[in-house]
Amino acid sequence: MNTISPYILLSAVLFTMGVIGFLTRRNAIMIFMSVELMLNSANLAFVAFAHQWGQLDGQMFVFFVMAVAAAEVAVGLALIVTVFRTKQSANVDELNQLKG
Amino acid sequence: MQLFYISPILFPLLGLLINATLGKRLGERAIGAVASLMVIAAFIVSAMVFSQVGALPEGTSAIPVDLGIPWIQVGTLTVPFGLQLDALSATMMLIVTGVGALIHIYSIGYMHGDPRFQRFFVYLNLFIASMLVLVMSNNFLLMFVGWELVGLCSYLLIGFWFNNIKNAEAGRKAFVVNRIGDVGFILAIMAIFVAFGTLTFTDVFSKVATFGVNAPIIVGITLLLFVGATGKSAQIPLFVWLPDAMAGPTPVSALIHAATMVTAGIYMMTRAHVLFAAAPDTQTVVAVVGALTAFVAGSVALTQNDIKKVLAYSTISQLGFMVAAAGLGAYVASVFHLATHAFFKALLFLAAGSVIHGMEHLSHSKHGAHGDHKEPIDPQDMRNMGGLRTKMPVTFIVFLIGSLALAGIFPLAGFWSKDEIIVAALSKNILVFVLLGITAVFTAFYVGRQLVMVFFGKPRTEDAAHAAESSPLMTIPLIILAVLSAIGGALNLPGVGSLGNWLAPVLGEAEAEAFQIGVAGFFTVLSIAALAGAWALYRNAYAKADDKDPLQKLGPLYTFIKRAWFIDAIYKDVVVKLFYAACSFLARVFDIGGIDGVVNGAGTLVQKASGGLRKAQNGFVRSYGLMMLVGVVVIVAWFVYSAGAR
Numbered sequence A: 001m002n003t004i005s006p007y008i009l010l011s012a013v014l015f016t017m018g019v020i021g022f023l024t025r026r027n028a029i030m031i032f033m034s035v036e037l038m039l040n041s042a043n044l045a046f047v048a049f050a051h052q053w054g055q056l057d058g059q060m061f062v063f064f065v066m067a068v069a070a071a072e073v074a075v076g077l078a079l080i081v082t083v084f085r086t087k088q089s090a091n092v093d094e095l096n097q098l099k100g
Numbered sequence B: 001m002q003l004f005y006i007s008p009i010l011f012p013l014l015g016l017l018i019n020a021t022l023g024k025r026l027g028e029r030a031i032g033a034v035a036s037l038m039v040i041a042a043f044i045v046s047a048m049v050f051s052q053v054g055a056l057p058e059g060t061s062a063i064p065v066d067l068g069i070p071w072i073q074v075g076t077l078t079v080p081f082g083l084q085l086d087a088l089s090a091t092m093m094l095i096v097t098g099v100g101a102l103i104h105i106y107s108i109g110y111m112h113g114d115p116r117f118q119r120f121f122v123y124l125n126l127f128i129a130s131m132l133v134l135v136m137s138n139n140f141l142l143m144f145v146g147w148e149l150v151g152l153c154s155y156l157l158i159g160f161w162f163n164n165i166k167n168a169e170a171g172r173k174a175f176v177v178n179r180i181g182d183v184g185f186i187l188a189i190m191a192i193f194v195a196f197g198t199l200t201f202t203d204v205f206s207k208v209a210t211f212g213v214n215a216p217i218i219v220g221i222t223l224l225l226f227v228g229a230t231g232k233s234a235q236i237p238l239f240v241w242l243p244d245a246m247a248g249p250t251p252v253s254a255l256i257h258a259a260t261m262v263t264a265g266i267y268m269m270t271r272a273h274v275l276f277a278a279a280p281d282t283q284t285v286v287a288v289v290g291a292l293t294a295f296v297a298g299s300v301a302l303t304q305n306d307i308k309k310v311l312a313y314s315t316i317s318q319l320g321f322m323v324a325a326a327g328l329g330a331y332v333a334s335v336f337h338l339a340t341h342a343f344f345k346a347l348l349f350l351a352a353g354s355v356i357h358g359m360e361h362l363s364h365s366k367h368g369a370h371g372d373h374k375e376p377i378d379p380q381d382m383r384n385m386g387g388l389r390t391k392m393p394v395t396f397i398v399f400l401i402g403s404l405a406l407a408g409i410f411p412l413a414g415f416w417s418k419d420e421i422i423v424a425a426l427s428k429n430i431l432v433f434v435l436l437g438i439t440a441v442f443t444a445f446y447v448g449r450q451l452v453m454v455f456f457g458k459p460r461t462e463d464a465a466h467a468a469e470s471s472p473l474m475t476i477p478l479i480i481l482a483v484l485s486a487i488g489g490a491l492n493l494p495g496v497g498s499l500g501n502w503l504a505p506v507l508g509e510a511e512a513e514a515f516q517i518g519v520a521g522f523f524t525v526l527s528i529a530a531l532a533g534a535w536a537l538y539r540n541a542y543a544k545a546d547d548k549d550p551l552q553k554l555g556p557l558y559t560f561i562k563r564a565w566f567i568d569a570i571y572k573d574v575v576v577k578l579f580y581a582a583c584s585f586l587a588r589v590f591d592i593g594g595i596d597g598v599v600n601g602a603g604t605l606v607q608k609a610s611g612g613l614r615k616a617q618n619g620f621v622r623s624y625g626l627m628m629l630v631g632v633v634v635i636v637a638w639f640v641y642s643a644g645a646r
Helices: A007-022 A030-051 A057-087 B002-026 B028-053 B087-110 B117-136 B140-158 B164-196 B201-211 B216-232 B243-245 B250-260 B261-271 B275-276 B280-301 B306-329 B331-366 B392-408 B413-428 B430-455 B472-492 B498-505 B518-536 B551-556 B556-562 B565-614 B621-645
Strands: B062-065 B071-076 B077-080 B083-086
Touching: A007 B621, A030 A057, A030 B117, A057 B083, A057 B087, A057 B117, B002 B028, B002 B062, B002 B083, B028 B062, B028 B083, B028 B087, B028 B117, B062 B261, B083 B087, B083 B117, B087 B117, B087 B250, B087 B261, B087 B498, B117 B140, B117 B250, B117 B261, B140 B164, B140 B216, B140 B243, B140 B250, B140 B261, B140 B472, B164 B201, B164 B216, B164 B243, B164 B331, B201 B216, B201 B275, B216 B261, B216 B275, B216 B280, B243 B306, B250 B306, B250 B331, B261 B275, B261 B306, B261 B331, B275 B280, B280 B306, B280 B331, B280 B413, B280 B430, B280 B556, B280 B565, B280 B621, B306 B331, B306 B413, B306 B430, B331 B392, B331 B413, B331 B472, B392 B430, B392 B498, B392 B518, B413 B430, B413 B518, B472 B498, B498 B551, B518 B551, B551 B556, B556 B565
Parallel strands: none
Antiparallel strands: B062 B083, B071 B077
16 A cells, blocks of 8 residues: 555545535535535645655646635625525525526 | 610610609609600610611621620620610611600600609600610620510509509519510520520521521520510410500500510511521411411401400501511511501500590599589490590591501501511411401401491490590690501502611511512402491491490300400419419418428427426436536546546
8 A cells, every 4th residue: 555545545535525415415505515625635636646746736736726716615605695695595406497 | 985875775764763753843744744855865866876777888787886894794604785786676766766755745645633643654764765675685685684674664554553453463464474475585595595605696696507497406496485475475375465454554555565565576586587597497386376366366356345455456466467477587577567567556546545535534524523423434445435536536537547557558557568468478378378368357347347436426425425635745646656657658668678678787688579469459459348348337336335246146256256265264264273273282281281291390399309308407406416427427437448448
């Protein structure tokens, strides 16, 4: 078992938890947090591989992901607040006006 | 300088523009003056062109007019916008603008007070311009443009009083029937291009000799050209539109449906005489069809009671003479008869218009004066007339001259031109000769019948009793035309043959038929006998308007002839009914079942398919998430698999 395996394992576990949370939760905030979890598991994998191969590219990507995630938080939270104001709830199953 | 040569076309167009744009402000007199002056200007230019053609040096037959405008250039097809000014077209220009100018002047009086006075003169000017395009063009396609334009004018003017549905229907009928002929003409144009590679008259005619006599392609082309001519010049089987065309105002009948437009077919065949000369088979067909038309229409004219219908069938009959002459190769005689017929038939129509005007005098003068609710009589029905000789002396005299010219009485114009055709027929085709000979007798008889019924005896209605002579604006053109009808024969006297010499550069040296005093005398005697017969039969026939026609003693034959040999009825019951049946099949079965079925089917298919797909759009955010996950997993699995396979 080489040195990188624990990091990748942790990353995979975190990602799986994120996916499960994303699919099972109904509250928009919780879904949002699950997405963050997936992003950060990806970040962890990036860092681990960058360390393994001795290259900085992966670490560079992490900064980008963080920046995008931050922007996403700003937009996403604003959306959730607006939805909550109109619907008096953050349950995503109630957002079905556009179904075919 | 080139502008000078197209100015005959441009003058009427200018008049059209002025009257169409400013007409509302100008008032009747100015509109009439502008329109007439423009045609007179075109006539003056035509006369100058005519004299220039006469002054051409030996060996050249046409004034070279290259406008330098290539009109259509597609592949090897080049159609110039060019003019052919030779003896033939100059003659036609003179007839069109000369008779046209007189009829314009007459129309000022005839159309006085019509609510669409302005529109009438716009149409008339358009007609003159179109007819000049037809006769002046130097290629078949430009000729076809003029051909279609005059057809349009004819349609517009037949249906001029379109408030009456009958007039509108007559216009439509003329348009549709003419279309059949036009299809023949345009197919001929295509065939000419295929065979010769050009559409310019001189180029086509110079190549005809290479095909030999009766080459199938030449026979086909000429037959198709003749189909075009049967439409425009009202020959069997397409003549049915012309009698109905009398629904238009009388000056229109005179100008378009007697003197000029209907002769376009004869002009076209004369222009293409080189083609026809190379196809004797076609010529035989042309001669026989022309003679048959002359005979059939001449017989129908014997029984008509409408003053204009008699003249209409007479026109068809005389056109048959011209077509037969063209078919016999006697083009000079054909053009000669065309010219004299233009004079006396325009005269007869205009005089008939004057009679109608006179008949309407009573009802017009009474109009509004006191409440007279008597059913108005038909002012065109000859049975309602009688005794107009003393009421309308000028009209009577000119009508008499026109009628005798039509009947071919020496020495009026019709005598010379008809005699030339009959002599040509005698030497070339005995069947044609017999038919034309009988028709000549018919002609004299219906002319006599018409004269007696309209002008002699006692007035049979109050309207006829109170008829009044028309204004000088109408009678002066009549007098001019009467003079032309009287002396028109001088154009081509036997032995002098000036028209033959004049047209020789275009038509070739015509073998002039010797004047045969025996033939001429024979037919003169027959015509006078027929006139006398008509006098004897009809002098006392109508004491009242609803008396029986003496010819009714013929029984079923009378009905047969009066109904125009049932040709119109056959069209109505066979062609039109079949057409309507086909249309209703297409509308009710094919359109609803076929076309609509396909369209609706396509719509239903899309609806059904999308009905299945829309279930995916269920509105649950988490199910979209699941789909995204599945998608991502599939894509990643694909990459992993393909990386492993490498």
